[in-house]
Amino acid sequence: MRLDDLDRRIVAQLLEHGRASYAQVGDRVGLSAPAVKRRVDRLRADGVITGFAAVVDPAALGWTTEAFIEIFCTGATSPEEIYSSIRKHPEVVAAYTISGDASALVHVRVRDIQHLEQALERLRREDNITATKTAIVLSRLIGRPTDAPSP
Amino acid sequence: MRLDDLDRRIVAQLLEHGRASYAQVGDRVGLSAPAVKRRVDRLRADGVITGFAAVVDPAALGWTTEAFIEIFCTGATSPEEIYSSIRKHPEVVAAYTISGDASALVHVRVRDIQHLEQALERLRREDNITATKTAIVLSRLIGRPTDAPSP
DNA sequence: GATGAAACGTAGCAGAC
DNA sequence: GTCTGCTACGTTTCATC
Numbered sequence: 529m530r531l532d533d534l535d536r537r538i539v540a541q542l543l544e545h546g547r548a549s550y551a552q553v554g555d556r557v558g559l560s561a562p563a564v565k566r567r568v569d570r571l572r573a574d575g576v577i578t579g580f581a582a583v584v585d586p587a588a589l590g591w592t593t594e595a596f597i598e599i600f601c602t603g604a605t606s607p608e609e610i611y612s613s614i615r616k617h618p619e620v621v622a623a624y625t626i627s628g629d630a631s632a633l634v635h636v637r638v639r640d641i642q643h644l645e646q647a648l649e650r651l652r653r654e655d656n657i658t659a660t661k662t663a664i665v666l667s668r669l670i671g672r673p674t675d676a677p678s679p
Numbered sequence: 680m681r682l683d684d685l686d687r688r689i690v691a692q693l694l695e696h697g698r699a700s701y702a703q704v705g706d707r708v709g710l711s712a713p714a715v716k717r718r719v720d721r722l723r724a725d726g727v728i729t730g731f732a733a734v735v736d737p738a739a740l741g742w743t744t745e746a747f748i749e750i751f752c753t754g755a756t757s758p759e760e761i762y763s764s765i766r767k768h769p770e771v772v773a774a775y776t777i778s779g780d781a782s783a784l785v786h787v788r789v790r791d792i793q794h795l796e797q798a799l800e801r802l803r804r805e806d807n808i809t810a811t812k813t814a815i816v817l818s819r820l821i822g823r824p825t826d827a828p829s830p
Numbered sequence: 831g832a833t834g835a836a837a838c839g840t841a842g843c844a845g846a847c
Numbered sequence: 848g849t850c851t852g853c854t855a856c857g858t859t860t861c862a863t864c
Contacts, residue, residue, distance in 0.1 A: 531740070532818060539735055546697050546731030549841060563848055565842075576739040578824065580697030585689055588727040589682070595786060596747075596777065611820045622822030626747065626814040633747060633814065635822070663777040663784065669762045671773030671786070673729065700856060711834050716857075 529574050534559065538567055539576065546580045560590075585673050586637055593664070594637045595644055597651065598630035600659040605631060613654040619647040630661070687708065689718055690727065697731045737788055744815070745772075745788045745793055748802065751779035751810040754768050756782060762807040770798040781812065804813045 531539075537557045541548060548587045550561040550568070557564070571577045586592070601610060607625050610632050614620050622635040634651075644664070652660055682690075688708045692699060701712040701719070708715070722827045737743070752761060758776050761783050765771050773786040785802075789795045795815070803811055 529739075529863085536740070539733065539740070542733035544730075544732070546733050551841070560849060561841080562843080566848090574739065575736055577733050578736055579695075579733075579734040579803060581695070581734055581823075582690065582693035583730040583732050584694060584699050585726055585729055588725070589687070589690070594775075596775075597765050607818050607820060615821060620821055623820040624745075624747075625817040625820060627817060628814040630814070632820065633816075663779040663781070666776040666778060667758050669758060669774040669776060669783065670766060670771055671775075672732075679734075701858095703855075712856080713835090713858080714833055717833090 531576065532569075535567060535571060535576075538564060539571065542577065542580075546583075552642045554591050565659040583672055586675070590639055593640055593644060594635065595664045597634045597636060597648070597663075598661040599651070599657055600629070600632055600661070601631040601656045602658055603620070605656045609656050613656050614651065617647060617650060619643070682722075682727065684734060686722060686727075690713060690722065691727065693719070693731075697734075734823055735815070738824070741790055742788045744791055744811050745786065746815045748785045748787060748814075749812040750783040750785055750808055751780070751812070752782040753809055756807045758796045758822060760807055764807050765802065768798060768801060770794070782830070 534557055538553055541556050545552070550564040553559075553568075554561050554564045559567075568577065586594075587661045599610070599614070610625065611623070614623050614632070614634055619636040619638050620634055621637050624633050625631065626633050635669075636644070636647055638647055641664075644662075648660060648662060651657060685708055688732070689704055692704045692707055696703070701715040704710075704719075705712050705715045710718075719728065732753050737745075750761070750765070761776065762774070764783055765774050768787075770787040771785055772788050775784050776784065777784050787798055788796070789798055792815075795813075799811060799813060802808060
């Protein structure tokens with residue numbers, strides 16, 4: 529499937545203003561409200577837009593600390609095994625298998641350093657995980673505060 | 680300011696369904712639509728909810744590759760200097776100053792490996808940046824596809 | 831302080847063009 | 848893609864606890 533320029537501008541609008549009315553989006557991109565709705569419906573059906581979400585300040589919910597943890601696994605641990613080892617930890621907001629020394633990179637969000645320590649201990653207790661290497665986030669330079677799990 | 684349990688449930692609902700009507704949210708949390716609206720207005724005014732956004736599949740927009748780049752800077756480069764060095768690169772979707780060896784961790788999203796190479800070259804051309812260490816994302820285990828810049 | 835019910839204006843939606 | 852009408856939602860006002 530192909531996106532034309534109008535589609536991209538609609539997506540850009542909805543990335544900024546996810547609750548904007550179709551008429552508002554239409555004003556910005558030069559279409560009528562029903563036309564925008566049709567295109568948004570198509571974008572959702574095609575999986576370009578997978579949903580809508582509130583953007584929440586994690587600090588306001590009491591999650592003030594975040595960290596990136598490199599995870600080292602035994603031998604040839606499959607992505608599925610890594611996934612099942614980390615999915616149960618609610619502090620994990622994102623995780624990726626990556627090239628390089630580490631098996632995976634895990635982004636966690638925690639209340640404070642004590643909470644981070646607990647989460648790390650829990651992670652290291654997983655069978656597959658042999659070692660971790662943690663980098664605590666000192667400040668966010670770019671990127672919206674991502675959505676947080678509820679404390 | 681303090682959030683009660685109702686506030687947290689409303690936030691959780693809006694994180695999942697950012698375009699849900701107040702009545703729908705109210706049904707799930709046990710409030711009427713006006714009551715939900717008042718609380719959402721307050722949550723927005725207090726900065727707990729900073730906005731709403733579409734959740735977009737970057738792959739559908741042609742951004743199929745992502746990577747994490749550790750950035751090493753000269754001496755005591757301030758976060759502000761790092762910020763001004765990376766903000767102009769549209770491939771950067773997130774960036775953090777972190778503890779450990781590297782000065783910053785930068786999350787980039789690119790069309791393909793060739794595009795990644797170009798972005799890396801551009802980054803390394805920055806005055807402050809002395810070295811980079813890149814880990815290409817092989818697969819996303821956890822975490823929504825984050826919002827992408829328009830290609 | 832908070833909520834729920836009723837009002838009005840507006841947006842969403844389906845059909846016809 | 849636009850225009851039209853019906854339905855549902857967002858929003859304010861007011862009474863209530």
